[in-house]
Amino acid sequence: MTTFRADLAAANDNSTKRRWHIMLAILAILIFALTFGYIKAKSYLFDGLPSLPTKESMWEMNLQPNMTLLDSQGNTIGHRGPYVGRPLKLSEMPDHLPGAFLAIEDERFYDHAGIDRKAILRAFFENTKSGKTVQGGSTLTQQLVKNMLLTPDRNYQRKFQEMWLAYEMEQSLTKPEILELYLNRISLGNRTFGVEAAAQRYFGKSAKEINLSEAAMLAGLPKAPSRYDPTRNYDGAWRRAKLVLQSMNKNNMISITQLSEAENNPPVLAASDQISVDPDMIGHFFDYVDERASELVGGKSKDLIVTTTLDPKLQKVGADTLEKILAKNQKNRKVSEGAVVLIDNKSGAIKALIGGRDYKQSKFNRAAQAQRQPGSAFKVFVYAAALEEGFTPGTVRRDQPVTISGWSPENYTKRYRGPMTIREALKHSINTVAAQVGAEIGPSKVASIARRFGIRSQLRAHYSIALGASEVTLVDMTSAYMVLVNGGVRRPSYFITDITNSTGETLYKYNPPAAERVYAQTHADQMVDMMRDAVMTGTARGAQMGKREVAGKTGTSQDHRDAWFIGFSTDYTAGVWMGNDDNSSMYKMTGGLLPADVWRDFMKVVHKGVSYKPLLKIEEGAEGSVKRQRMDFYAGMVQELLKERNLAAGIDVPLVSDPPTNAAVNETTMTRAGG
Numbered sequence: 001m002t003t004f005r006a007d008l009a010a011a012n013d014n015s016t017k018r019r020w021h022i023m024l025a026i027l028a029i030l031i032f033a034l035t036f037g038y039i040k041a042k043s044y045l046f047d048g049l050p051s052l053p054t055k056e057s058m059w060e061m062n063l064q065p066n067m068t069l070l071d072s073q074g075n076t077i078g079h080r081g082p083y084v085g086r087p088l089k090l091s092e093m094p095d096h097l098p099g100a101f102l103a104i105e106d107e108r109f110y111d112h113a114g115i116d117r118k119a120i121l122r123a124f125f126e127n128t129k130s131g132k133t134v135q136g137g138s139t140l141t142q143q144l145v146k147n148m149l150l151t152p153d154r155n156y157q158r159k160f161q162e163m164w165l166a167y168e169m170e171q172s173l174t175k176p177e178i179l180e181l182y183l184n185r186i187s188l189g190n191r192t193f194g195v196e197a198a199a200q201r202y203f204g205k206s207a208k209e210i211n212l213s214e215a216a217m218l219a220g221l222p223k224a225p226s227r228y229d230p231t232r233n234y235d236g237a238w239r240r241a242k243l244v245l246q247s248m249n250k251n252n253m254i255s256i257t258q259l260s261e262a263e264n265n266p267p268v269l270a271a272s273d274q275i276s277v278d279p280d281m282i283g284h285f286f287d288y289v290d291e292r293a294s295e296l297v298g299g300k301s302k303d304l305i306v307t308t309t310l311d312p313k314l315q316k317v318g319a320d321t322l323e324k325i326l327a328k329n330q331k332n333r334k335v336s337e338g339a340v341v342l343i344d345n346k347s348g349a350i351k352a353l354i355g356g357r358d359y360k361q362s363k364f365n366r367a368a369q370a371q372r373q374p375g376s377a378f379k380v381f382v383y384a385a386a387l388e389e390g391f392t393p394g395t396v397r398r399d400q401p402v403t404i405s406g407w408s409p410e411n412y413t414k415r416y417r418g419p420m421t422i423r424e425a426l427k428h429s430i431n432t433v434a435a436q437v438g439a440e441i442g443p444s445k446v447a448s449i450a451r452r453f454g455i456r457s458q459l460r461a462h463y464s465i466a467l468g469a470s471e472v473t474l475v476d477m478t479s480a481y482m483v484l485v486n487g488g489v490r491r492p493s494y495f496i497t498d499i500t501n502s503t504g505e506t507l508y509k510y511n512p513p514a515a516e517r518v519y520a521q522t523h524a525d526q527m528v529d530m531m532r533d534a535v536m537t538g539t540a541r542g543a544q545m546g547k548r549e550v551a552g553k554t555g556t557s558q559d560h561r562d563a564w565f566i567g568f569s570t571d572y573t574a575g576v577w578m579g580n581d582d583n584s585s586m587y588k589m590t591g592g593l594l595p596a597d598v599w600r601d602f603m604k605v606v607h608k609g610v611s612y613k614p615l616l617k618i619e620e621g622a623e624g625s626v627k628r629q630r631m632d633f634y635a636g637m638v639q640e641l642l643k644e645r646n647l648a649a650g651i652d653v654p655l656v657s658d659p660p661t662n663a664a665v666n667e668t669t670m671t672r673a674g675g
Helices: 002-046 096-105 117-130 140-149 156-172 175-185 195-203 212-219 234-250 256-263 283-297 312-333 375-388 422-427 431-441 443-453 463-467 474-485 521-537 594-606 621-648
Strands: 066-070 076-080 303-308 337-344 350-354 396-399 418-421 496-500 506-509 551-556 562-568 572-579
Touching (some): 066 283, 076 283, 096 175, 096 212, 195 212, 234 256, 283 506, 312 350, 337 474, 375 431, 375 443, 375 521, 418 422, 422 521, 443 463, 443 474, 474 521, 521 551, 562 594
Antiparallel strands (some): 496 506, 551 562
């Protein structure tokens, strides 16, 4: 019996040990499973978790670059990228603005640490009861974290990370700092971020000035910015705003009287975007500004407000004038493109820049990017250099066949008129004389003075430079001509006056350089006088503007591939180029034809209301009158001598427009005198 009991006790001990072993094994498995699950869950939940950025960098997080363009009067004429308003401090906002957001988005904001457990439980029960999501439990801090740091994906991982980072943010920032950041960064529809940008866009006023009903409408947007966009669904936005007002009253933020008054005075929307300028009309100019502004600020800010020199009315006139003349003549002249630049002589400010006919069709800027041969328009630099070398407008050279180091430039008629002054040669764009003068003073001298006047492209110092064989841009040529009308003083052209960011910080301000004398006043006046003759009786007669004095020069390149006219009044210098992007030839097109027509029609509008001023000052008094009479006498005598010479040479037709210039081939015949 004793043995049996001993065996039974031993059996019980073994059974107990086995149970303990089983329990320990199960416990080990559970611990392993829990540990493994914890590791996997942690790996899943924390995978890709971003670090909380510094307080300073939070203001720039996830914001795409944006730029707002202002005209010369400070009016908004264009915008690219999201709208980001100037950050406001809570102290700058009316109390009902942050109150409206707190009432509808996070009424317990000051009572939680980034995660509102009561709101989560309430949302869980409401959503379970309805069978769909009707309520959210996210705090304002969670929304801020989601918008700045996380993807919009809806899954447990993103939700956990949102809660984790919200808790971290609450530890590193104060409640007012979080609320301020939220109000300035929250998305409020139409790519608009922050209450300041939204108030400006929807109500045409600063967020500092909005009333209670307007604040409620803004606060209703975060739930569904597209659905409650007041510009598309005003009634829906106003119903949502009323819920905000009622919640504010429920939370004792406003009285019943204030609630009633706000409900009876719904917000009035401002005119849409307040931008009346066609974005395609300023597209080439905007690209030009964008590139230059980025260089000037060196990536200091993602949001830029750029004040420019542009006059949108003149920009439209220039674009319409170019399109009208191109559309009318595209087929018969085989011309498809053009560009126009207008510069204020006194400041160098670019008032209009049209880089092509249709920005939607082609983003290529023919005014600033295209390098084209200027043809005879470059002769201005040849004769300007010659005057410095001792030539005068009355210096005579012979129009005759010439060969210069194997190069034989010819006049398009293959007829020659013998002796003529360089004034006459410029006026009628005689190739042989320009080539001779250029060779005499040296191609390097011509290239040097062109650079001094502001030509920035590479110039080849060959003999053919005298006839415009080196490529240039319209902006540079127009700016360089301005030196002459300014009496030899160079004022570089510019188109940006200042750049700020949305906080109002000035990042760049244009400081006009001191006016630089690059050419003698006497020589500049002589050049202006000769170029005035080109308009009055020479190749540029199509650019005449009635009684207003203007001067300029036509240009046509080899095989009619480029046609130019650049000219100036006392107040403005304008340049026009026409051609084809594929460099194909136009049909007998010269600078004195369509480019001069565009220039004239455009400049007539530009000068409306501008008082008349002569290009050159005439001395007052009896002595000045005598000098003027003497000049008129000699000018008349020169014209008579020219007539006699032409008759003796058997020439009984008027001198005609500048031919296409070419360093290697003969020039083709033109059809329109003075064109």
